[in-house]
Amino acid sequence: MSPRATPEHPVPGHAVCLDLRAPLHDPDGVVRAALDVPQPAGDRRFVVLDDAETLVAHQLLHERLSSYGPARIICLAVGAPGQRTLHRSLTLRPRNAGVLWLLDDPDDAALRPLVDIVSGPEVFAAVLRALAEVVHGVAVPSARVLEHDLTDEARARSWRQAVEGLAGPDVPAQAPATDGAPAELALLLDESVPRSLAGHDWLPAHGRAGGLLLTCEEALDDAVEGHARVRGPAGLLGTSDRSPDLPGEIERLAGALHRLRTAVADAFAVAGGSRLTAEHRGHLRDRGVELPEMPREISRAGIVPALRDHTYELIGRGLPLRSVAARLSALSARTAPAGSAARLARLDEICPPENLHRMAAQQPFTAGGPRSVALVVSGVLALLAGLGPGVGWVLGPATGVLAAGLAHLMLRRRPNRSPDGRLDGGGSTGAAPRLLGGLVGGVVGAAVGQLLGLPLWAGAVTAVVALAAVVGLALRDWTRAVDDWWARADPEHAGPMLKEIHDLVITTAVHDWLFADVRHHSSEGAGAVARLLRRLAATADAYDGNGHGYATAGTTATVGAPRTLDGAGHAYDSGPERTDTSTGGDAAWSWGDWADSAGDDLWSDAPDDDDPVPEPRKPADPGPTSAGPATTRRASAEPVAPPAWLERRHGDGGPALVDTLVADLVEGTVRILDGCWAGIERDPANAGRLPLDERLTELLDETRVRLERDVAASPPPGAGDRRDRPDAARLTGVAPDAVARLIAAEDDPDRTVPMCAPEHLRLLSHDPGAARQVRFVPETMRRGATGDDIWRGTAEDVEWTRGGRHAGILRLVPLRPDVVRIVRAEEAGTP
Numbered sequence: 001m002s003p004r005a006t007p008e009h010p011v012p013g014h015a016v017c018l019d020l021r022a023p024l025h026d027p028d029g030v031v032r033a034a035l036d037v038p039q040p041a042g043d044r045r046f047v048v049l050d051d052a053e054t055l056v057a058h059q060l061l062h063e064r065l066s067s068y069g070p071a072r073i074i075c076l077a078v079g080a081p082g083q084r085t086l087h088r089s090l091t092l093r094p095r096n097a098g099v100l101w102l103l104d105d106p107d108d109a110a111l112r113p114l115v116d117i118v119s120g121p122e123v124f125a126a127v128l129r130a131l132a133e134v135v136h137g138v139a140v141p142s143a144r145v146l147e148h149d150l151t152d153e154a155r156a157r158s159w160r161q162a163v164e165g166l167a168g169p170d171v172p173a174q175a176p177a178t179d180g181a182p183a184e185l186a187l188l189l190d191e192s193v194p195r196s197l198a199g200h201d202w203l204p205a206h207g208r209a210g211g212l213l214l215t216c217e218e219a220l221d222d223a224v225e226g227h228a229r230v231r232g233p234a235g236l237l238g239t240s241d242r243s244p245d246l247p248g249e250i251e252r253l254a255g256a257l258h259r260l261r262t263a264v265a266d267a268f269a270v271a272g273g274s275r276l277t278a279e280h281r282g283h284l285r286d287r288g289v290e291l292p293e294m295p296r297e298i299s300r301a302g303i304v305p306a307l308r309d310h311t312y313e314l315i316g317r318g319l320p321l322r323s324v325a326a327r328l329s330a331l332s333a334r335t336a337p338a339g340s341a342a343r344l345a346r347l348d349e350i351c352p353p354e355n356l357h358r359m360a361a362q363q364p365f366t367a368g369g370p371r372s373v374a375l376v377v378s379g380v381l382a383l384l385a386g387l388g389p390g391v392g393w394v395l396g397p398a399t400g401v402l403a404a405g406l407a408h409l410m411l412r413r414r415p416n417r418s419p420d421g422r423l424d425g426g427g428s429t430g431a432a433p434r435l436l437g438g439l440v441g442g443v444v445g446a447a448v449g450q451l452l453g454l455p456l457w458a459g460a461v462t463a464v465v466a467l468a469a470v471v472g473l474a475l476r477d478w479t480r481a482v483d484d485w486w487a488r489a490d491p492e493h494a495g496p497m498l499k500e501i502h503d504l505v506i507t508t509a510v511h512d513w514l515f516a517d518v519r520h521h522s523s524e525g526a527g528a529v530a531r532l533l534r535r536l537a538a539t540a541d542a543y544d545g546n547g548h549g550y551a552t553a554g555t556t557a558t559v560g561a562p563r564t565l566d567g568a569g570h571a572y573d574s575g576p577e578r579t580d581t582s583t584g585g586d587a588a589w590s591w592g593d594w595a596d597s598a599g600d601d602l603w604s605d606a607p608d609d610d611d612p613v614p615e616p617r618k619p620a621d622p623g624p625t626s627a628g629p630a631t632t633r634r635a636s637a638e639p640v641a642p643p644a645w646l647e648r649r650h651g652d653g654g655p656a657l658v659d660t661l662v663a664d665l666v667e668g669t670v671r672i673l674d675g676c677w678a679g680i681e682r683d684p685a686n687a688g689r690l691p692l693d694e695r696l697t698e699l700l701d702e703t704r705v706r707l708e709r710d711v712a713a714s715p716p717p718g719a720g721d722r723r724d725r726p727d728a729a730r731l732t733g734v735a736p737d738a739v740a741r742l743i744a745a746e747d748d749p750d751r752t753v754p755m756c757a758p759e760h761l762r763l764l765s766h767d768p769g770a771a772r773q774v775r776f777v778p779e780t781m782r783r784g785a786t787g788d789d790i791w792r793g794t795a796e797d798v799e800w801t802r803g804g805r806h807a808g809i810l811r812l813v814p815l816r817p818d819v820v821r822i823v824r825a826e827e828a829g830t831p
Contacts, residue, residue: 013121013802015045020058021078022051031064044071047119049111052077052086052101056823059089062097072128073097074118079105079756084763086815087823088138098131099138101815103756103763110643110755113147116709117806122799123776127810130772134814136822139772140764142752143645145808146742148734148781150711154653159707162661163700166669167537168320180313181331184298184306188335188515188522191507194295202506207288209267209505212260216498219253223491230415231482233475236406246415247362247423250491254360257494261351263287264505268340268347276513284513291509298515303522304681311529311673315666321540325533332526337519340512343504350500355493363488365414365427367481368407368434375433377473378403379441385466386445388459393446395463399470400438406474407431415482416489429481524684532676532692536669539693543700645753651733656726657711661703664716668699671718706803713780714803728780728805736781739807740791743775743798752811765814774799777807 018034020027034046046065050058055077065071075092077099092099100118102111117123131137150158181189203210226244229235235243267287270280281291310331314324368374378400386396407429416425449459486492511519642648672695680687706712711731729735742751749771754761765771776799782791 015047015074015119015121015124017047017049017115017119019049020051020054020061021049022054027058027061031061034065035068042069044069045119045121045124046071046073047115047124048073048075049115050075050077052079052083055092055099056087056089059091059823062089062091070096072124074124074127074131075099076111076114076118077101078111079103084819086138086820088136088820089823092137093822094132094137095128097137098128100127100131100141100812101138103140103760106643106755109641110646113145113643113646113806114141114143116804117145117776117810120776120801120804122801123774123810126774126776126799127812130774130812133772134770134812135765135817136815136820138820139812139814140754140756140760142749142754142811142813143808144742144752145646145806145810146739147642147646147648147806148711148728148732148736148739149648149650149805150653150657150707150732151650154651154733155707158653158657158661159704161658162665162703163540163543164320165658165662166320166665167540168322171323171326180310182306182309184302185310185331185335185522187298188511188519189331191511193506193510194297196295196297197292197510200290200292202290202509203288203502204290207285207290209260209263209288211288212256212263213498213502215256216253216260216494219249219256220491220494220498223249223253227415227482227486230413231479231486235415235482236409236413236475236478243413243419244415245418247418247425250489251360251423253491253494254356257351257359257497258353258356260498260501261347261356264501265344265347267505268343268508276516280513284509289505289509291513294514298518300518300521303518304525304677304684307522307525307529307680308673308677311533312670315670321533321537321669325530325537328526328530328533332523332530335519335526336523337512337516340508343508343512346504347501350504351497355490355497359489359491359494362423362425363416363485364425365411365416365481365485366429367410367427367477368430369477371430371433374407374430375437377437378434378470379437379444381466381469381473382438382441383445383448385463386442387449387452387454387462389449389454389456391463392449392459393443395459395466396442396445397439398442399463399466400435400440400442402467403438403470403474404431404435406470407434410474410478410481414485416485425485429477521684525680525687528680528684528687529673529676532673532687532690536672536692536696539696540665540700543697643753643755645755649734649738654726654730654733656730657732660712660726660731661707664703664706664712665699668703668716669696672696672699710778710780710803710805713778713805725780725783727783728778731780732805736807739777739781742808743777749811752809754813763815763819765816767814770814772812773797774810774812775808776801776810778802778804781807 016034016037016039018030020030024030039045044065048062048065055062055075062073062075065073073092073096075097077086079086079102083103086099086101088099091097102114106114118127131139187194201210203213205211205214222244223246226246226249229244230246267284267289270283270287276291284291307328311324311328314327315321319327381403382396382399385399386392388395408431410429411427411431414425414427414429416427417423672692676687676690676692679690702716703712706714706716711728713725713728713731715725727736749768754764756764775797779800779802782800
């Protein structure tokens with residue numbers, strides 16, 4: 001069953017509907033409630049349901065509808081069986097009023113769609129103009145109307161899918177992408193440095209940390225330069241008195257690096273993670289860190305606008321509220337200031353204390369490889385040198401002595417020993433094995449050469465080769481040994497350390513100190529928006545569409561305040577509490593008490609949200625003291641067929657229905673959020689508690705009402721008449737061809753069904769030219785994908801309505817002049 005519209009969501013431009021039919025306990029309260037419904041000044045319109053026999057008695061009630069200014073009234077006068085004359089007061093005279101006499105005494109199921117049609121602004125004006133052209137402003141309607149709507153299952157399914165599309169499922173926090181974030185937020189998501197700060201000197205040389213950094217760099221440069229000099233032939237065979245002090249430079253580097261690490265750690269600890277103040281700047285300056293002013297690329301004032309743009313951009317991608325909230329929660333976590341103390345762990349990773357200890361430790365110097373190998377190599381080379389006849393006895397052992405001497409020279413000039421001997425890591429170069437191997441090999445070579453009797457030139461060649469090999473191998477061993485010692489000391493690793501420490505200081509200065517306040521604001525703001533979105537999603541999930549004046553089929557009329565409704569069925573509570581009709585009270589009427597389909601045209605009157613459903617009372621015994629016969633309007637358990645003039649065509653929902661509903665809900669949610677950003681800017685910590693549930697419920701009510709009224713074909717209030725909105729066919733799944741044929745230009749009275757019994761036809765005027773005709777079609781039926789071809793034969797006088805689900809012809813047939821009697825004020829009496 002179609003739910004009743006709620007008081008918070010009146011449809012702009014529709015007439016206000018009120019029911020003055022008997023039994024009526026408080027007519028003044030009904031009129032007051034109708035007058036309280038907001039309407040534009042100078043354009044107050046009412047659709048009055050009244051009994052035809054009480055029009056004169058209710059004259060003063062009709063006049064009171066003009067209390068706030070001129071009002072236009074269409075009265076639907078429900079006829080009584082056997083009534084042949086209508087008494088009409090001067091209040092209902094044209095041009096500001098008119099009467100439609102329903103002679104067939106229609107039931108509520110037939111009244112609901114008729115009130116729906118007449119209360120629309122375009123049809124209301126057209127009917128009032130037509131009544132002004134008929135005699136006495138009274139006519140009997142004859143109609144043929146097509147209703148394009150959804151089945152109850154399709155409506156419930158599309159609404160459920162739309163709410164799910166708005167809220168979305170619960171999802172874990174998702175890491176925000178920096179490429180889609182605004183520039184202000186992107187600076188907080190990565191650890192880049194604003195371009196305007198690229199040339200800033202964060203650690204000036206005159207400061208504590210800057211001086212230590214400069215000392216480290218100088219010591220490293222000196223050590224690298226000394227290593228380059230020592231590792232070559234000059235380091236071993238050079239005669240310079242000034243040998244580089246590599247252990248001293250490395251010790252100075254390690255000490256300065258340790259002090260720099262301590263200074264940086266001290267700066268990280270003293271600044272913490274609070275918002276930067278002048279006192280913090282002073283503490284950092286004392287430790288050698290110079291902070292600039294806030295860069296122009298980012299400011300606290302620009303964070304909330306950036307959050308707003310980012311939120312709307314995520315929503316614009318089609319992400320549901322919970323997915324957007326998950327991304328904003330991740331954004332809040334990533335932009336939250338962790339504090340510079342949290343960087344100490346990263347500082348330990350960059351510059352571990354054990355690395356500094358290893359660098360400062362004295363590493364031993366070893367050259368020549370395994371001693372057995374050195375002995376064999378030295379012996380072989382001495383044997384070659386001793387092959388020369390005669391001189392081999394000298395050259396052979398001399399080669400061994402040379403190898404041992406070079407090994408001893410390596411030991412004396414080892415790079416891990418300071419020139420003054422203060423620092424010495426010790427060393428071993430294998431001089432003794434080389435000497436032993438050389439002497440033995442030289443003697444053996446000389447003996448072999450003596451036995452072989454080699455020519456002199458052959459001995460000379462072998463001697464030269466052996467001596468050159470001894471020197472070359474010694475230089476190779478020296479270079480390898482120096483490089484091995486250098487690698488074990490690893491002072492060059494201090495270069496990347498210094499760069500990473502410097503970069504860490506810059507990153508910390510920018511993101512933990514300069515941006516601390518901005519990060520606080522961003523984190524709190526993103527968290528507040530995420531909480532708001534989750535609350536909105538929870539409210540949407542909890543919304544059932546039945547708690548705001550909505551009736552359900554099979555509900556018995558209950559005690560409640562009288563309701564006055566506008567033309568879209570919006571109920572307005574007013575007046576004192578009614579009593580149950582079974583005891584002679586008045587039952588409130590509302591168009592929400594009728595269904596939209598033949599299977600749901602049921603009467604019900606649901607209680608207000610806060611009013612408990614009373615226990616059913618036993619009917620009072622009828623008697624002479626009874627207040628009179630009263631009819632209790634109850635929901636029937638059986639489906640009620642639509643009136644003969646109404647043809648219902650129900651679709652299963654078009655391809656654009658759910659997307660349109662989601663788009664409307666998202667657009668309304670964005671409008672709700674529009675009013676929150678000032679509060680988030682002012683106090684983000686408390687902005688997550690902004691009262692938005694009621695506004696979202698209003699949005700859901702309004703969207704649900706439009707789904708009920710015209711399958712959301714009309715745009716939301718304030719959205720304007722957008723031409724890109726899907727047509728009714730793509731929303732309902734029902735083609736408009738039958739509507740186009742119905743309102744074709746040919747004027748055929750037989751196409752409409754009179755709202756009177758056959759015996760009433762003699763009361764109608766038989767002048768074919770006296771009748772007036774109103775053709776009406778929702779604008780949404782002719783726009784969009786259906787094209788204009790099927791509308792080419794349409795009459796020019798068609799009223800293209802802004803909304804609604806009804807299209808067709810309303811023919812107004814005047815009565816014979818003697819059937820309507822005009823009653824003047826002095827004859828009217830009091831109600």
